[in-house]
Amino acid sequence: MSSSTVVITDEQTPVGTGPILAVSGLGVEFNVDNEWVMAAEDVSYEIRPGEILAIVGESGSGKSMSSLALLGLLPRNGRCTGSAKMLGNELIGAPQSTLRKVRGNDIAMIFQEPMTALNPVLTVGEQIREAIEQHTELSPADAKKRAIELLLMVEIPEAERRYDSFPHQFSGGQRQRAMIAIALANDPMLLIADEPTTALDVTVQAEVLELLRTLNKRLNSAVLLITHDMGVVADLADHVVVMEKGRIVEAAPTAQLFSSPTQDYTKQLLGAVPHLGSKVGGVLTDVEVVDGRLQIHEEYAEEARVAQESQNASGVEPALELVDVDIEYPGRFRQPPFKAVSGVSLTINPGEVMGLVGESGSGKSTIARAVTGLIRTSGGSITIGGTDITTLSARKLKPLRKKFAIVFQDPAASLNPRLSIGDSIGEPLLLHEKLGREELDTRVAGLLEDVQLPVAFRNRYPHELSGGQRQRVGIARALSLRPDLLVADEPTSALDVSVQAKVLELLQDLQRERGFACLFVSHDLAVVELLASHIAVLNKGRLVEQGSTEQVLKYPRDPYTRRLLAAAPVPDPQEQSMRREQRSVILAAGSEE
Secondary structure (H helix, E strand, O other), rough: OOOOOOOOOOOOOOOOOOOOEEEEEEEEEEEEEEEEEEEEEEEEEOOOOOOEEEEEOOOOHHHHHHHHHHHHOOOOEEEEEEEEEEEEEOOOOOOOOHHHHHHHHOOEEOOHHHHOOOOOOOOHHHHHHHHHHOOOOOOOOHHHHHHHHHHHHOOOOOOOOOOOOOOHOHHHHHHHHHHHHHHHOOOEEEEEEEEOOOOOOOHHHHHHHHHHHHHHHHHHOEEEEOOOOOOHEEEEEEEEEEEEOOOEEEEEHHHHHHHHOHHHHHHHHHHHOOOOOOOOOOOOOEEEEHHHHEEOOHHHHHHHHHHHHHOOOOOOOOOOEEEEEEEEEEOOOOOOOOOEEEEEEEEEOOOOEEEEEOOOOOOHHHHHHHOOOOOOOOOOEEEEOOHHHOOOOOOHHHHHHHHHHHHHHHHHHHOOOOOHHHHHHHHHHHHOOOOOHHHHHHHHHHHHHHHOHHHHHHHHHHHHHOHHHHHHHHHHHHHOOOOEEEEEEOOOOOOOOHHHHHHHHHHHHHHHHOEEEEEEEEOOOOHHHHHHEEEEEEEEOEEEEEEEEHHHHOOOOOOHHHHHHHHHOOOOHHHHHHHHHHHHHHHHHHHHO
């Protein structure tokens, strides 16, 4: 690509308004084994007041590193070239004393993981006050007053009291709001938001995006949004820059990029994003906004209820059945026990895929671990293939483990780093079927082919594989004993969108080919829609709704399900704008109940 600066304009950009930030020919390199390796090259763009510019791309595309270079935050083995001017003042190559004045004052950054970015030994209020005192001459009392005002601005409840709370006493969404408060402490002209919603639930994500949108309009500041989530881009950004392998491949206004992308990579990126409602023909069909008020067509909910009752009465022996399951975690330090799951009942028939959805803390993963015998229940029964596993000892449960398997969220943590890929996949076969070396090698080679990995990978180790390849190994290991039930616990949440699409396609193909039942745990409703024939919705440990995928997505009966669906972003700016209005009405209706 040529080194000319990408300048994107539209009718809303004030004529004659100069850019807050002008980046031209920016390059980032790292010294690895005495060789300079390119991380970003020839990156050029401009951001003007009031604009939100999104830089998108997969892991390794250079989007985060090119942004860290603006503030001189590269690791010691990194260097950058080119130009980045903040209101005409050069940042690249500027002394650290100059950059320290810029950081947190003119340019502020919201980091991806607030728990690691916040200091665990200082209260949240002290950290906001510290950011104020570094760049102003306010007294400690006035700085504290300003910090409380910022907590109120980012909608932290009981701001004065929460000033003295530590980061671990905040929820994930509240920690991200606290990070935004620190970033806004000195009214910066440019806010760099690096994956600000990646670790958040869909409802909390919607709240944080709404907050960023509101603050951007109120303060007329510019926002540089770094993300791989095209739904977030459609919801928030005015303009988009697409990066691949360290270079900009396309740049355009958001609506134009989504409606008519010109580059193959952009088309591939957009094509890999699951679109909520594409399979069932839209979501929240029984909900309508009329004159700013919510109308719910009850006849659809009644049809859904009758259809669900007939499905439950199918008479087939279930692959998995939960009846009134309770799960408690014992209390510590004189605290009472915590009931994570309460009275959950659900049924998965052979060959069915059920999506289990809900926010963090709803009990999804707890149920997944109980189903695979990794944690004990405190009440109810879990029956797999006609056997109640809750009454079995560990010794009696071991032979039954051939019937079910689990794919974990983080394949890097679930694979033994000391075992080769072949040994990891073959370990269940060795333990349960006592195969000889020759037959074991044949089975492992077949499993690698099933998950579309080269047979030569059997001699590699987990750290030598990409995230998507490691997840394929996890799937091969889980399917090695040909289980009747597969439990997949957020198996694609840590993957890039294109890698996620390939893994999901692989799971679909294997499920159709082998016919196993599957409990698919996820917070991503678009992914669940793609895979699942049925959906169960959890809220605070209780099952609030279940039914066919079409029933739950189009005709949700529970207000919580409606809020969940309305909060999920879709990769379509026009549709997302309408969904934002629908969500605000649904939330308003919920607050009136």
